[in-house]
Amino acid sequence: MTCEINKETEQQLFFHNYARLPLAITHGEGAYLYSSDGTRYLDMISGIGVNALGYGDSRLVDAIAQQAKKVIHASNLFMLEPQFRLAEKLLEISGLSKVFFANSGTEAVEAAMKLSRKWASLSGNSEKKEILSLSNSFHGRTYGAMSLTAKGKYLEGFEPLLPATGNVNLNDIADLEAKAGDNTAAIFVEFVQGEGGVHKVSSDFIDALTKLRAKHDFLVVADEIQAGCGRTGEFFSYMHFDVHPDLVCLAKPLGGGLPLSGVIGAEKVGDVFAAGNHGTTFGGNPVACAAGLAFVKALYEDNLMENAVMTGKQIKHALEKLAGKHPQIQEIRQYGLMIGTTVNRDASYYVQEALKRKVLVNATSQNVIRLLPPLTISREETQQCIDCLDEIFSEET
Numbered sequence: 001m002t003c004e005i006n007k008e009t010e011q012q013l014f015f016h017n018y019a020r021l022p023l024a025i026t027h028g029e030g031a032y033l034y035s036s037d038g039t040r041y042l043d044m045i046s047g048i049g050v051n052a053l054g055y056g057d058s059r060l061v062d063a064i065a066q067q068a069k070k071v072i073h074a075s076n077l078f079m080l081e082p083q084f085r086l087a088e089k090l091l092e093i094s095g096l097s098k099v100f101f102a103n104s105g106t107e108a109v110e111a112a113m114k115l116s117r118k119w120a121s122l123s124g125n126s127e128k129k130e131i132l133s134l135s136n137s138f139h140g141r142t143y144g145a146m147s148l149t150a151k152g153k154y155l156e157g158f159e160p161l162l163p164a165t166g167n168v169n170l171n172d173i174a175d176l177e178a179k180a181g182d183n184t185a186a187i188f189v190e191f192v193q194g195e196g197g198v199h200k201v202s203s204d205f206i207d208a209l210t211k212l213r214a215k216h217d218f219l220v221v222a223d224e225i226q227a228g229c230g231r232t233g234e235f236f237s238y239m240h241f242d243v244h245p246d247l248v249c250l251a252k253p254l255g256g257g258l259p260l261s262g263v264i265g266a267e268k269v270g271d272v273f274a275a276g277n278h279g280t281t282f283g284g285n286p287v288a289c290a291a292g293l294a295f296v297k298a299l300y301e302d303n304l305m306e307n308a309v310m311t312g313k314q315i316k317h318a319l320e321k322l323a324g325k326h327p328q329i330q331e332i333r334q335y336g337l338m339i340g341t342t343v344n345r346d347a348s349y350y351v352q353e354a355l356k357r358k359v360l361v362n363a364t365s366q367n368v369i370r371l372l373p374p375l376t377i378s379r380e381e382t383q384q385c386i387d388c389l390d391e392i393f394s395e396e397t
């Protein structure tokens with residue numbers, strides 16, 4: 001007996017931790033997803049910022065198929081060529097020194113937290129354990145990453161959190177100066193906060209952070225899981241600032257849609273982990289790394305970062321025009337193809353209304369409509385999304 005793919009059976013089969021849309025997806029093509037009844041949806045959220053090349057890129061599919069024919073999994077007991085190739089590419093792009101591969105964003109954050117504590121333990125200051133993050137940030141849902149995730153809704157009922165973790169108010173230099181000190185091991189920063197509603201950290205705050213790092217010798221960790229891999233127009237969003245992070249976490253588009261994440265580190269932390277200190281069975285899976293390499297190559301070959309800058313600006317301009325007509329729009333924040341529009345009601349209303357019009361958008365931080373389209377998105381496709389939003393705002397009661 002096979003069950004129906006619908007909301008009712010979803011509720012029966014699964015824990016209720018996802019608020020899935022009532023759409024059974026069968027396949028995708030370019031910037032479009034198709035549901036089981038054959039309807040085509042423009043995807044302006046791309047698997048929450050994962051499918052940067054859109055759906056069905058033949059280079060990606062071929063890389064996956066070819067590697068799958070060779071070896072799908074062998075484990076980190078061995079040396080696997082796709083891992084080496086992707087690692088050297090990421091080091092070339094970042095100018096950093098070492099790589100660790102895992103499977104998901106939260107695992108990359110866990111690895112960076114462990115590495116930070118281990119690094120601090122070698123400093124001779126036995127109190128140097130504190131790991132800080134910024135208010136309104138999101139770093140993941142495992143215990144360490146969740147302890148750095150500053151939002152109540154992700155934490156309620158799960159306490160106690162990891163000790164010696166805390167928050168600094170975003171862009172509040174006085175708070176940063178008060179909280180960062182010799183006992184700080186690391187400060188995690190999303191240079192553009194994603195789940196928090198698309199907010200950029202200020203340059204002044206980052207300047208203050210780097211000055212304090214020089215004084216207190218802690219690690220600056222860039223969480224590039226959502227904003228990285230080209231989405232904001234630079235490979236890493238920290239590249240828009242005058243800063244050199246010690247550790248960089250990345251995931252989401254890195255594996256071209258397969259589960260892959262990584263931590264890249266500066267020379268300063270290169271020798272911190274010894275064999276057995278950290279690891280994961282599937283981390284750096286050769287098929288995921290082959291896909292990752294195909295994704296990174298395509299990002300450069302197709303000038304997708306330039307497209308992110310150009311198309312992102314077009315979307316912003318179009319949204320500003322809508323804001324002139326529709327008072328529901330309060331603020332537009334756009335960094336490449338990471339776009340948040342604050343509205344004056346629960347943004348999930350717009351998700352539902354857009355769905356009726358065959359466009360997929362996302363709501364975050366309660367009143368923010370978030371767009372994270374594929375980096376391949378065309379002008380015509382973005383216009384379809386803008387027209388859809390225009391219609392919803394016009395018809396809204």
Ligand SMILES: Cc1ncc(COP(=O)(O)O)c(C=O)c1O
Nearest residue numbers: 104105106138139140194225226
């Ligand atoms: C900035 C940031 N860090 C960490 C994570 C966690 O990644 P994952 O869901 O792959 O565990 C996310 C996911 O949205 C994220 O946006």
